[in-house]
Amino acid sequence: MRRPSAYRYIRFDLIWIPAVKWLMIINVAIFILQGISGIRPFYDLGLVPRSIWHDGKIYQLVTYMFFHGGFWHLAFNMLALWMFGSMMERTWGTRRFLKYYFLTGIGAGISTFLFTINSTIPTIGASGAIYGLLVAYAVTFPEHTIYLYFFIPIKAKYFAMIFAFIEFMASIAQPFHGDSIGHIAHLGGMVIGFVYLKHHNIWIWFGKTLRKTLDRTQKRQRVKEEREKENIRQDIDQILDKINRVGYQNLTKKERKTLDQGSAYLRDREKQQ
Known part of the structure; x- marks a missing residue:
């Protein structure tokens, strides 16, 4: 009509x-x-x-x-x-x-x-x-x-x-x-x-695609963060070994800064998890 x-x-x-x-x-x-x-x-x-x-x-x-x-x-x-x-x-x-x-x-x-x-x-x-x-x-x-x-x-x-x-x-x-x-x-x-x-019906496909995209993005970010944490831990371990050998007072300014910043970063990441 x-x-x-x-x-x-x-x-x-x-x-x-x-x-x-x-x-x-x-x-x-x-x-x-x-x-x-x-x-x-x-x-x-x-x-x-x-x-x-x-x-x-x-x-x-x-x-x-x-x-x-x-x-x-x-x-x-x-x-x-x-x-x-x-x-x-x-x-x-x-x-x-x-x-x-x-x-x-x-x-x-x-x-x-x-x-x-x-x-x-x-x-x-x-x-x-x-x-x-x-x-x-x-x-x-x-x-x-x-x-x-x-x-x-x-x-x-x-x-x-x-x-x-x-x-x-x-x-x-x-x-x-x-x-x-x-x-x-x-x-x-x-x-x-x-x-x-x-x-x-395309929204069924779109929803699945979006979930996969988000999952891949989050996975890549987690891998990246784990690598960063591992690198920081290695740097901190090396500095701690030096402290055991020669004492904290013999650290360079750069090493002290790395130790402080690395420790703070790891604490923050632990709180967020």
């Missing part, structure tokens, strides 16, 4: 959809608490790729979605969440909407993790999930009209294609101009959302 032609245009009403409402409330509340407290825990709760595999902070793949770096960052994300999220939750239902929202948000975080695995710079924001919602809207309602910059009418499918192209080019150019925008996360959210909507 064909929908009335008027339905081809996005219609946003003031009816609050449950999941969208609570996602907006939580995001805004966290942003307000950041401002009141002055605390910006981006390195603990933002997505820091190195912390995920080195310190096991897997939870960052979820928590990073609820923190924003500034008012306009939050405002644009919440506006898009209300626009596209309300339509998708109304169409899919709350349960499927939330599953998709977190799937694309976490998937965007995983994309950032895989492409910047040793980075210590935090990524924050719901943008990955928001871009995923844009794709969902374009796939579900490809002929609907969206007003680009509120003035230029464009079909949803072309709107999503334009933004995908922009994010793709920006992610390629980012190493050269070095902006702080999470283009990889944006593109990752779009790609993962599209693949999920078109090929559900």
